[in-house]
Amino acid sequence: MVQLIFEAVITGILTGGVYALMASGLTLIFGVMEIINIGHGALVILGAYLSFILQEKFHIDLFLGLLITMPLMFLLGLFIEWAFIRPLKRDRTMLSILVTFAIALIIEGTLGLQNTFGTDYVKLHAWYVDSSNASFQIGGFYLAYIYVFAFLLSAVLLAGLYFLLYRTEFGYSLRASMQNRTAAQLIGIDVERISALTFAIGVALAAAGGMAFGATTSFNPDSHYDLISRLLVIIILGGMGSLRGALIASVVMLVIEDVTAVVWSPVWATTVFFFLLIVILLVRPQGLFGQLEGRKQ
Amino acid sequence: MSLLEVQNVSKAFGGIHALEACSITVEQGTITGLIGPNGSGKTTLFNVVTGYERVDTGEVRFNGRTITNSSPDKVFRLGLGRTFQLTRIFPRLTVLENMHVAAQRQGVRSLLRRWSSSHEHRRALELLEFVGIARLKDMPAANLSYGQKKLLEFAFVLIADPQVILLDEPAGGINPTMIQHLAGRIKELNRRGVTFLVVEHNMEFVMNLCDRVMVMHRGTKIAEGAPEEVRKNPAVLEAYLGD
Amino acid sequence: MKILKIVFLLALLAAVIIFPQVYTDETATTIAVFTLLFAAAVTGWNIFSGYTGYIALGHAVYYGVGAYAMALMAQDWHVPGGYVTFLLVPLAGLVAAIFAVPFGWIALRTRRHTFIVITIATFFIMQLMAYNLRNITNGSAGLSLPLTPPDWSGAFFNLPFYYVALAVLLLALATSWWIRNSKFGLGLLAIRDDEDRALGLGVKTGPFKLIAFVISAFFVGMVGGLHAYFNGSIYPPFAFDAFFDVSIALMGFLGGMGTLAGPIIGASLLEPTQQYFTLYLSDGGLYLIAYGVLFLAVILLLPQGIVPTVRQLWLKWRASRKQDEAEPALVAVGVGSGESRSLPENQERKEGVNS
Numbered sequence: 001m002v003q004l005i006f007e008a009v010i011t012g013i014l015t016g017g018v019y020a021l022m023a024s025g026l027t028l029i030f031g032v033m034e035i036i037n038i039g040h041g042a043l044v045i046l047g048a049y050l051s052f053i054l055q056e057k058f059h060i061d062l063f064l065g066l067l068i069t070m071p072l073m074f075l076l077g078l079f080i081e082w083a084f085i086r087p088l089k090r091d092r093t094m095l096s097i098l099v100t101f102a103i104a105l106i107i108e109g110t111l112g113l114q115n116t117f118g119t120d121y122v123k124l125h126a127w128y129v130d131s132s133n134a135s136f137q138i139g140g141f142y143l144a145y146i147y148v149f150a151f152l153l154s155a156v157l158l159a160g161l162y163f164l165l166y167r168t169e170f171g172y173s174l175r176a177s178m179q180n181r182t183a184a185q186l187i188g189i190d191v192e193r194i195s196a197l198t199f200a201i202g203v204a205l206a207a208a209g210g211m212a213f214g215a216t217t218s219f220n221p222d223s224h225y226d227l228i229s230r231l232l233v234i235i236i237l238g239g240m241g242s243l244r245g246a247l248i249a250s251v252v253m254l255v256i257e258d259v260t261a262v263v264w265s266p267v268w269a270t271t272v273f274f275f276l277l278i279v280i281l282l283v284r285p286q287g288l289f290g291q292l293e294g295r296k297q
Numbered sequence: 298m299s300l301l302e303v304q305n306v307s308k309a310f311g312g313i314h315a316l317e318a319c320s321i322t323v324e325q326g327t328i329t330g331l332i333g334p335n336g337s338g339k340t341t342l343f344n345v346v347t348g349y350e351r352v353d354t355g356e357v358r359f360n361g362r363t364i365t366n367s368s369p370d371k372v373f374r375l376g377l378g379r380t381f382q383l384t385r386i387f388p389r390l391t392v393l394e395n396m397h398v399a400a401q402r403q404g405v406r407s408l409l410r411r412w413s414s415s416h417e418h419r420r421a422l423e424l425l426e427f428v429g430i431a432r433l434k435d436m437p438a439a440n441l442s443y444g445q446k447k448l449l450e451f452a453f454v455l456i457a458d459p460q461v462i463l464l465d466e467p468a469g470g471i472n473p474t475m476i477q478h479l480a481g482r483i484k485e486l487n488r489r490g491v492t493f494l495v496v497e498h499n500m501e502f503v504m505n506l507c508d509r510v511m512v513m514h515r516g517t518k519i520a521e522g523a524p525e526e527v528r529k530n531p532a533v534l535e536a537y538l539g540d
Numbered sequence: 541m542k543i544l545k546i547v548f549l550l551a552l553l554a555a556v557i558i559f560p561q562v563y564t565d566e567t568a569t570t571i572a573v574f575t576l577l578f579a580a581a582v583t584g585w586n587i588f589s590g591y592t593g594y595i596a597l598g599h600a601v602y603y604g605v606g607a608y609a610m611a612l613m614a615q616d617w618h619v620p621g622g623y624v625t626f627l628l629v630p631l632a633g634l635v636a637a638i639f640a641v642p643f644g645w646i647a648l649r650t651r652r653h654t655f656i657v658i659t660i661a662t663f664f665i666m667q668l669m670a671y672n673l674r675n676i677t678n679g680s681a682g683l684s685l686p687l688t689p690p691d692w693s694g695a696f697f698n699l700p701f702y703y704v705a706l707a708v709l710l711l712a713l714a715t716s717w718w719i720r721n722s723k724f725g726l727g728l729l730a731i732r733d734d735e736d737r738a739l740g741l742g743v744k745t746g747p748f749k750l751i752a753f754v755i756s757a758f759f760v761g762m763v764g765g766l767h768a769y770f771n772g773s774i775y776p777p778f779a780f781d782a783f784f785d786v787s788i789a790l791m792g793f794l795g796g797m798g799t800l801a802g803p804i805i806g807a808s809l810l811e812p813t814q815q816y817f818t819l820y821l822s823d824g825g826l827y828l829i830a831y832g833v834l835f836l837a838v839i840l841l842l843p844q845g846i847v848p849t850v851r852q853l854w855l856k857w858r859a860s861r862k863q864d865e866a867e868p869a870l871v872a873v874g875v876g877s878g879e880s881r882s883l884p885e886n887q888e889r890k891e892g893v894n895s
Contacts, residue, residue: 090844236658348740387729487793
């Protein structure tokens with residue numbers, strides 16, 4: 001049993017890394033633009049399908065394929081922000097939820113058309129995913145290659161993100177916009193451009209997350225609902241807008257989920273996920289690292 | 298016993314000490330002015346008294362009763378009203394509806410009744426007359442001019458018959474005629490027994506209106522007295538000019 | 541003017557009542573039933589989200605609770621099919637309302653964005669519970685509702701449901717209207733505009749929000765129960781349907797949040813469209829794309845919703861007629877409504893706002 005729990009913890013950490021990658025885009029977008037991108041799950045799935053096409057049709061390796069999918073999705077993100085989010089002037093938060101949900105529907109619909117992929121479940125394939133030996137053997141148990149690789153990918157990309165945020169001027173402007181949009185504008189930061197770029201970065205991260213997700217889980221166009229609900233829970237838990245919070249919350253949630261699956265039952269593992277959220281929010285409505293939305297004076 | 302007592306209140310926001318062991322008292326029936334350079338803590342003091350901010354240390358007492366850290370609705374119900382520097386009214390409601398939000402009588406039955414047919418309706422109209430915007434009663438508050446919004450805010454704070462009203466820069470951003478009008482209304486209400494604590498930068502307004510003036514600087518009170526005295530107080534001059 | 545309005549509304553009501561007797565086409569009446577159901581649900585949703593401004597996106601929870609409550613009550617109390625079953629509908633609503641108390645209380649401890657996400661999370665929790673609590677909900681197999689008596693066949697079937705749905709809608713409308721004109725409703729609207737200001741004026745914002753939340757859950761729950769009976773069976777994705785969830789928000793938004801007619805207009809426009817898509821776009825993907833595009837169009841083109849936009853145009857037209865009236869004495873003091881155009885305003889701008 002202890003062995004199983006230990007395995008679950010490791011798997012949880014590794015999968016948590018993948019979720020962190022997906023959640024980071026989402027929380028970043030919220031932090032800078034104050035919008036909740038309900039379509040983030042769908043974008044992840046889109047990224048997964050893009051990797052799928054590249055691999056099936058053009059036999060491009062999943063990781064190498066990211067060099068194509070990420071820039072592509074980056075551009076898509078720029079387009080979506082410009083076309084559908086920037087025009088929203090009043091009630092941005094609520095409207096952006098409806099807009100991003102609409103985009104999610106369109107993506108889901110497009111992927112699910114009989115001429116594209118339909119509703120069958122697929123999974124990404126590669127030599128390090130498929131063969132039954134595709135794992136590291138440590139101690140008495142097996143650690144699938146793909147989990148480790150995916151985790152490394154997340155780690156690298158997130159490190160890159162941190163570098164971008166804390167060591168570049170762009171990152172500085174971005175963080176300023178997050179803290180106080182008006183003040184940032186007053187000191188000459190082009191907040192609109194930052195918003196567009198942030199959104200695009202978020203979507204590019206979703207592409208990477210999609211590949212990692214698709215290599216570890218089978219998916220179909222419908223999977224975005226489940227995914228977005230988990231991502232939302234993660235970012236609330238971590239504190240909306242907090243990157244650090246998203247990372248920690250991802251790992252914590254996934255570990256708890258995997259351990260619960262082993263200790264109790266897989267069925268309840270998912271429910272625990274959501275219950276934990278409620279419990280934490282009772283004690284700390286702002287999440288672990290979020291800011292309390294205080295009284296306006 | 299003073300009507301309103303603030304004792305040794307400190308409040309810090311991170312590294313900024315907005316209030317440092319600040320103590321003031323306001324006597325019943327007076328119009329007290331509160332002046333001080335920008336950043337001296339006047340608005341924070343208001344926030345702390347009315348429950349919009351929690352104190353770090355110290356006490357606030359109203360009518361002998363401790364109200365430190367009470368929630369804003371409780372403070373209001375006890376008889377302390379306040380206006381805001383950047384006038385806060387309800388833009389999507391009409392002027393009359395704005396008045397009724399504040400009107401008291403919170404029993405369940407009164408909540409279910411049509412608000413426009415209660416006796417508070419008469420009082421709301423009276424108050425709108427008093428400040429001079431009764432003609433605009435059905436206009437969405439968003440469409441009012443800045444000065445009219447100030448008058449509306451003033452009026453609906455009055456509807457609950459507060460004992461004390463804290464005015465945060467009532468003369469800011471309005472024309473001289475309007476300022477006179479407002480000063481007149483304040484004096485009239487004071488005659489009827491309402492106590493005022495007024496934060497203002499407009500010295501003429503303060504000097505003409507207030508019985509007593511207190512000066513704040515860097516989070517605490519540095520002087521108080523009759524308007525003329527305070528004006529000549531060297532510490533006060535230094536606070537304004539020295540900074 | 542007012543008499544005209546009343547006459548118009550009565551005529552409308554009469555038309556709605558007569559409708560299914562005249563148009564006996566089954567497809568038409570089915571769409572009509574769904575439209576009424578949605579209109580009632582959106583009206584209920586609006587009582588909370590429209591009036592307080594807190595967008596609740598997990599209201600499908602209460603719909604689902606109502607549906608399951610209906611099924612379980614019918615099952616456990618051995619209620620037969622027929623008219624009697626309709627009596628369970630208000631009870632289903634009540635169960636949903638009771639569920640709303642703890643969930644609402646927790647959700648309302650948060651503000652704005654977190655609130656929206658919590659309501660979504662609640663939705664997913666309940667969906668999972670529906671799948672997992674097999675002893676109660678029968679898991680993914682679902683539950684069935686009493687069969688309607690055999691003489692309710694063919695074209696007649698829709699009629700009882702139509703009238704009950706209409707009754708629910710009228711009840712929801714009446715409640716919404718009453719709230720709108722009461723002190724309670726005024727408090728809710730004040731919360732929408734400036735919650736902390738309302739709090740500072742003595743409005744008990746916490747209890748107000750929760751009560752509105754529970755009332756809205758009651759109506760949405762009733763719709764859930766009724767729809768379950770109409771459908772004959774329920775299972776988790778049907779009862780806890782994300783699509784339904786966002787649809788009611790979209791309808792409320794299209795019609796105009798916080799208005800009385802808005803929800804009805806929104807439902808009347810979108811529900812038949814939705815049904816049309818379902819019927820004629822058989823490729824599942826196409827249906828979603830069409831709906832998504834429709835969503836986008838509505839949001840980007842009509843950001844305020846229909847009713848407020850119309851009202852604004854109306855007010856503008858009226859204002860331009862009134863401009864000719866004189867405004868003497870008060871203008872000098874700068875207090876009359878002419879102020880926005882006369883001298884004092886200019887002076888205000890010069891003085892600026894001291895800070």
